[in-house]
Amino acid sequence: MKKVVSLVGARPQFIKEAVIGAEVRRRNAWNHILVHSGQHYDANMSDIFFTELDMKQPDYFLGVGSGFHGKQTAEVLIKFEDLLLKEKPDLVLVYGDTNTTVAGALAASKLKIPVAHVEAGIRQSPKDMPEEINRVLTDHISKYLFCCSDLAAKNLEKEGITEGVFVAGDVMYDLYLKMKPRFTPKETREQYGLEEGRYIIATLHRDFNVDNQDSLRSILEGLVRVKKETGLEILLPIHPRTRKRIVEFGLGGLAGSLQATEPIGYLDLMSLTQDCAAVVTDSGGYQKEAYYAGKRAAVVMPDTGWREIVDSGWNILCGPKAEELAAGVASLSQTRHFPGSLFGNGNAGECIVSSLLA
Ligand code: UD1
Numbered sequence: 001m002k003k004v005v006s007l008v009g010a011r012p013q014f015i016k017e018a019v020i021g022a023e024v025r026r027r028n029a030w031n032h033i034l035v036h037s038g039q040h041y042d043a044n045m046s047d048i049f050f051t052e053l054d055m056k057q058p059d060y061f062l063g064v065g066s067g068f069h070g071k072q073t074a075e076v077l078i079k080f081e082d083l084l085l086k087e088k089p090d091l092v093l094v095y096g097d098t099n100t101t102v103a104g105a106l107a108a109s110k111l112k113i114p115v116a117h118v119e120a121g122i123r124q125s126p127k128d129m130p131e132e133i134n135r136v137l138t139d140h141i142s143k144y145l146f147c148c149s150d151l152a153a154k155n156l157e158k159e160g161i162t163e164g165v166f167v168a169g170d171v172m173y174d175l176y177l178k179m180k181p182r183f184t185p186k187e188t189r190e191q192y193g194l195e196e197g198r199y200i201i202a203t204l205h206r207d208f209n210v211d212n213q214d215s216l217r218s219i220l221e222g223l224v225r226v227k228k229e230t231g232l233e234i235l236l237p238i239h240p241r242t243r244k245r246i247v248e249f250g251l252g253g254l255a256g257s258l259q260a261t262e263p264i265g266y267l268d269l270m271s272l273t274q275d276c277a278a279v280v281t282d283s284g285g286y287q288k289e290a291y292y293a294g295k296r297a298a299v300v301m302p303d304t305g306w307r308e309i310v311d312s313g314w315n316i317l318c319g320p321k322a323e324e325l326a327a328g329v330a331s332l333s334q335t336r337h338f339p340g341s342l343f344g345n346g347n348a349g350e351c352i353v354s355s356l357l358a
Pocket of ligand 1: 010045066284
């Protein structure tokens with residue numbers, strides 16, 4: 001039986017690993033060693049996903065924590081290399097586009113251990129955003145590249161990557177379908193004191209939005225304006241990076257006029273999304289999950305890796321300006337034809353595991 005080391009570290013990666021780990025267990029496919037880099041470590045950024053998504057506890061915890069990009073990436077690289085030298089796996093699995101992803105792929109490829117990248121081929125501008133750098137580098141040193149769509153495979157082809165590319169679909173869609181019976185929209189909404197269809201969910205954490213005082217202020221002002229103009233409540237689960245910046249920039253008053261909360265786990269966030277009026281987000285994963293829930297999203301980014309949803313007219317892009325945000329959110333109330341399945345059929349996990357076993 002093959003030995004596979006799977007490396008996770010940040011919130012969106014736990015969600016993706018939950019699908020692959022479950023499929024590996026179901027098929028007893030290989031010896032699956034789960035490694036957590038420790039990039040995310042707060043209970044509501046990490047532990048909650050392991051519990052809610054029935055994941056096995058990590059076999060190793062590298063404890064790298066937060067830091068500047070170089071330091072964080074380097075610490076994963078050093079610690080993960082040691083682990084690979086000890087475990088000698090046949091393959092390393094990495095997910096998405098975080099510092100953990102690129103460090104894991106680099107450590108493995110230098111040791112000539114094949115790398116499989118789940119969510120390969122996503123491209124967006126600005127080209128200097130950390131996630132874009134991470135995904136481009138990871139794709140170029142991976143042997144197996146699992147794409148969510150044909151567009152992602154075409155992006156790879158443009159860069160000369162044609163071997164080992166599989167269009168598998170999105171593991172996040174698999175998880176959404178699997179977990180749907182466990183969503184409790186009414187109960188969760190009531191816990192938050194929210195009425196059906198009468199609230200917007202907003203999440204922000206991108207460095208270019210929240211580390212820039214003008215952008216963060218303007219986005220929060222836009223949300224306050226949306227609240228005033230529409231009468232809708234704005235639920236704002238605050239990522240720790242954003243919380244730090246709100247304090248540093250003295251924006252607590254603006255955030256306080258919205259319904260600000262701690263970060264919310266998967267089940268509660270998806271339950272709340274079922275009954276919301278719309279979503280405002282700069283999260284790659286959540287803009288897709290909103291679409292899976294049949295909700296439209298204003299994506300606060302100059303571009304998105306999930307082009308298909310925007311090209312279909314379902315999600316919209318908007319800049320970090322109060323007026324633009326308010327106008328964008330207002331436009332979401334127009335009805336749109338639901339674009340149907342853009343990222344596979346909910347069997348991406350099965351496809352990825354089968355391809356790696358072949
Ligand atoms: C990271 C990923 C991003 C992903 C996001 C999901 C990179 C470059 N970015 O961004 O692609 O969309 O995770 O959330 O890898 N912090 C805590 N507790 C935690 C984790 C973080 O307080 O458990 C704070 C620290 O102050 C830290 C900051 O949040 O410095 C940012 O965390 P970091 O992991 O560096 O980046 P994210 O913004 O979370």
